[in-house]
Amino acid sequence: MAARAESSDFILFFYRRVGEAVGNLLDGWGFPELAGNYTLEPASRRGHGDMATSMAMVAASRTGGNPRALAGKLVEAMQADDGLEKLTRFEVAGPGFINFHLREAALVSAALDALALGDRFGSRAQENPEKILLEFVSANPTGQLHAGHARYAAYGDSLKRILAFLGNHVTSEFYINDFGSQMESFGATLAARYAQDLGLEAEIPADGYRGEYPRHVAGRIRDEIGDRLRDRLKPAPTAEAVDFFKRRGCEIVLAEMEAELGRFRVDFDSWFSEAGLYASGAAARVIENLKKDGHAVSREGALWFKTARFGDDKDRVLIRKNGEPTYFASDIAYHAGKLERHERFSHLINVWGADHHGYVARIKAAMKALFPGRDEPEVIIGQLVSVIEKGERKQMSKRKGTMVTLSELLDGIGVDAARFFLVDRSHDSAIDLDMEKARLKSEENPVYYVQYAHARISSIIKKAEAGGFKPVDHAGYDTLSKQERQLILSILFFPRVVQGAGDMREPHRLTVYSRELAASFHTFYHDCPVLKAEPEAASFRLDLCRLVRNTIATSLRLVGVSAPEAM
């Protein structure tokens, strides 16, 4: 276990060694917990070494000592640790920072260890993996996916890849809202479009769906069934006809969504139908249980869930006066079911748009009532994507036609640029998407900067192989240039970055990282010849190139972006 951590995550290993070296000292100061919980960060590149810690200053604030004096004592303790002394030099600086200058041999051997791990570098294996159900996108099957869905798809899928890479067992799921009034209205719209297609008089219902897409779906249905339903449409479509259009329409829309998501490199492990919760009786059972436990009561002709008891602002309706269940009712059944499936998920994550954040307290309250003491579902709120048209900012809306579809996005700028663009910014900030600019500026997308580094390296490696490059032993290489140091250090932090991206649910850390790593590589490349260097340097640098290539490829893979060998 320790050996594994040592080889796959040098920085973590180093962190622990430092903590161990000063453990007794901190104990004596009455501050033992600091050893396992101090900050260690890459030093700002101004002659402050490779890494720095502020632990002496933190200790000083707790023990009342002089920070620089404490730093001196901490350094003495570290120097007394032979293993640590072999890895680094020390320096007390500024108000009490301890700077670490890693020794060349340590950097070189850490880099070679990382290289040996290949595409597993940065990953973790867990003995008891968490079983996570990660739900995202979950669009209504009544239209096309738009850029907002694309954002959550890119985010959710990246998060899935990252969490899995960190040793968790992750199942991704698309919850299909194929029940309720919106579906009814979609079915009615399709019936009307189909009728119009056949030359019949028919009007789209007032609450129906405008635009081209329903017409397209109706057209596909007509291709399948011809005019067979003609006589079920007048004077108004029969209930059976509407039901048919609803069901078949839903299937067609979902198939198109799945294909489109596949093109976007987002493959769901599971598609879960809301209607199925009613068909199977699961929804009814949950409602019965709530009644039995006294959580659900009748009032004003409706059935209410007393969520206010569990932290919600007010109670919520489960079954309306008209007898129809609300979305909330099936959602409770859905979430309860997640915990009862055979996979026995230990943790639930939902990715929702900011327009649903008012719903969070409600679902958490419901789960608290049903499963007291269980881990609460984790809800991640992603901010919205707006469309900019002619300088005006508009919310994405199916009905108003102000939307950029996923398919337009992919046709316009491509999968790699779209995915990189969408995960590159924190899910906490809103995105404005101007398709005109996006198309014009797509070649400026930073994804190409990163991919170019990958292609460049691939080209060097190919050249080396084609030219019969003969490596020599370079384990003792110890004359690192400034650029090599920087590059190795960037790489050694990769496992920490992945871990942070997973823990904080922030995939954008990987795109940011990949850009920085690419920059370190380009600088290195410019100043340090690889194949033309002295044999030992050339051998080492070629390995360093391989390591950078692996690390860039992994960073990109974790956000679903390709790493081309040539471009």
Next chain:
RNA sequence: GCGCCCGUAGCUCAGCUGGAUAGAGCGUUGGACUACGAAUCCAAAGGCCACAGGUUCGAAUCCUGUCGGGCGCGCCA
């Protein structure tokens, strides 16, 4: 009115759970290819980190308030 998110360079955004002189890309200006890929590199210019208080040895980061923007506050989903 209440709740959540955001406000950092001309523009788009990073800034890790508080650390040293706040970073990158685009744009602007000036340099670097008979070279392993110039889709690159180097340099310059550009900042009251919205504003006001507070906590701290130390705040862009945490707390309170104000202003500005987005999103919610349905027996819609």
